[in-house]
Amino acid sequence: MKLLSLIFFTCLVLSCSGTKSVVNNTKKPTPKPTPKTxxxxxxxxxxxxxxxxxxxxxxxxxxxxxxxxxxxxLNAEENVPEVFNHNILNNLLKAYVSEAGNVSYKDLKKNHKLLLSYIEQLGKNIPNNAWSKEEKLAYWINAYNAMTIDLILRHYPVKSIKDIKNPWQQRYWKLGEKWYNLDEIEHDILRKMNEPRIHFAIVCASYSCPKLQNEAFNASNLEAQLTNATNEFLSDPERNTISVNNLELSKIFQWFAKDFKQNGSLIDFLNRYSKVEISQNAKKRFKDYSWDLNE
Structure with a gap:
């Protein structure tokens, strides 16, 4: 009887010991981290x-x-550039530029610092060889327009951009390691990208210029934006008067004639975007150019 009791007691101790071991070795589930908001x-x-x-x-x-x-x-290993965000310029243009392209410089001057912050961002994100052509075009078109507005605001009130001494040679803007002027951006960069429609996208703050669009250019929609700017400029009778046999054109077509003849004649270019089918023998003359401020 004593022997049976001893065996029972031994089994009971071993059973409790095993249970305790299982409990102690069981891992508690790790709580999921709370998302950071x-x-x-x-x-x-x-x-x-x-x-x-x-x-x-x-x-x-x-x-x-x-x-x-x-x-x-930015993925440093792939060295892929960020797509540049033009939202600041886009919102400023929507707020201070009318559908007709007139700029409220007086009101915009109150937010001059914000425009300067956009230009500063341009300077820190200059395009490189990894950028697409569309990204580069949108960047440099927006840079030209933002810098032209900045130039006017620095000297406002003025009646014309030509009231400013050497307006297109002023070097107010540092992009990357270089100080730029407007002439360099237009002639050394944009015109060399073989896209003649840039002439209807960059605006020299003057009445006879193409209208300043009230939105920033962007790579994803650039083709439509350039086509729209070209169509609007050609159909504006204050800038161009077009009929089958007679053309009264902006002097832009005279000053930059080479750019519009890359794939045919000037009339060939015009016929791609004009609502009128212009005769190859149409007579041409160029309108006077008004440098009055576009406000």
């Missing part, structure tokens, strides 16, 4: 960095007026 309630992603930009229409006076956005991080 930002001030606007969005969830931060490991593939993004959070940056702060000001409202595109004014300089904020407090942190409450700062918007937080997510921006893709």
């Amino acid at each position: 930002e001030g606007n309630g969005s969830v931060a992603n490991s593939n993004t960095e959070v940056i702060k930009i000001t409202d595109a229409l004014h300089v904020p006076d407090s942190n409450e007026e700062i918007e937080i956005i997510e921006k893709p991080i």
Whole structure:
């Protein structure tokens, strides 16, 4: 009887010991981390960095007026450039440029610092060989227009860009390691990209120029934007008067005639975008050019 009791007690001890071992060796489930949220309630992603930009229409006076956005991080291993964000310029143009292309420089001057911040971003993100042609064109067209507006604001009020001494030679803007003027961007960069429609996209702040579009150019929609700017310029009777046999054209077509003859004659170019089928024998003359400020 004592022997049976001893065997039972030994089995009971071994059973309890095994159970305790199982309990002690069981891993507790690791709790899932709580996603990190930002001030606007969005969830931060490991593939993004959070940056702060000001409202595109004014300089904020407090942190409450700062918007937080997510921006893709550059993959250093692939050395792929970011697609440049032209939203600041786009919002400024929408706010201060009318459908007709008139600029409210007086009001825009109140937000001059914001325009300068956009130009500063241009300087830190200059295109390289990895950028597509469309990205480069959009960058340099927007750079030219933003810098022209900046030039006017630096000297405003003025009645004409020509009231400014050597306006197209002024070097106010550093992009990358170089200080640029407007002439260099137009003649040494944009004109060499073999896209004659840039002449209807870059604007010299004057009445007879093509109208300043009230949106920034962007790579994804560039073809449509350039075509629209060309169509609008050609169909504007204040800038061009076109009929089958008679042409009264902007002097832009005289000054940059070589650019419009890359794939045929000037009339061949015009016929691609004109609503009128122009005769190859049409008579041409060039209108007077008004340098009055486009406001």
